[in-house]
Amino acid sequence: MMNNWLGIIQDYLLPPTCILCANPGEGGMDICRACKDQLGKNTPCCYRCGALFVQHTPRPLLCGACQKSPISFDETHAPFIYQGAIRYLISGLKFRAEFKNARLLAMLMAEHLATLAEHPEFLVPVPLHPSRYRERGFNQALEIARTLGREMGIPVHFDGCIRQRNTPHQIDLASKQRRKNMKNAFAVRHFPNAGHVAIIDDVMTTGATASELAMAMKRAGAARVDVWVCARA
DSSP, X not given: OXXXXXXXXXXXXXXXXXXXXXXXXXXXXXXXHHHHHTXXXXXXXXXXXXXXXXXXXXXXXXXXXHHHXXXXXXXXXXXXXXXXXXXXXXXXXXXXXXXXXXXXXXXXXXXXXXXXXXXXXXEEEOOOOHHHHHHHSSOHHHHHHHHHHHXXXXXXXXXXXXXXXXXOOSTTOOHHHHHHHHTTOEEESOOOSOSEEEEEEEEESSSHHHHHHHHHHHHTTOSEEEEEEEEEO
């Protein structure tokens, strides 16, 4: 009850305003209906890696890449395509520390995931290497996970997994090079006794990062590891 009153007071004093066009927000989010309707939806897509299909599929399917080369995680939920407004919001968070974008992205994810995804026992944001964290000053995956966990009532486990290698940026690497670059990049220090967890990140390109982290968590005892990201590139 107290949280509801706090939300009402906050909306009265600081009403939601669309980050993209400055019009009044809708549904307690900093995005208006018109801008929200224009976000590129990632559907239909491969249920394993989230890759967008060109044609509609009547049931969940695996893409050709997932059939040929199995990956370590079990399922991906990526509500949006990494383009347009979503790309703008993610870039603003990651490179300009616009933390309000993390709140919006997480709320959009929560709205999508509420009925479409099986809820895990806890969320694990993709960790940054300490040197990368010092350089950036924050972890965008953790910023998203904080709001997402609060919206969905799922605890966030943010310090059990570490990035033990400071891997080069993935942006200019091909798919095979990305997998090699991420080899043994993560380690698990301590891991709760849980069968189902979800990795949280801003965007997935090839899935190499998530696959390597999922492998480390499965070695530590997780039975199922899903990936929840804002967008699929």
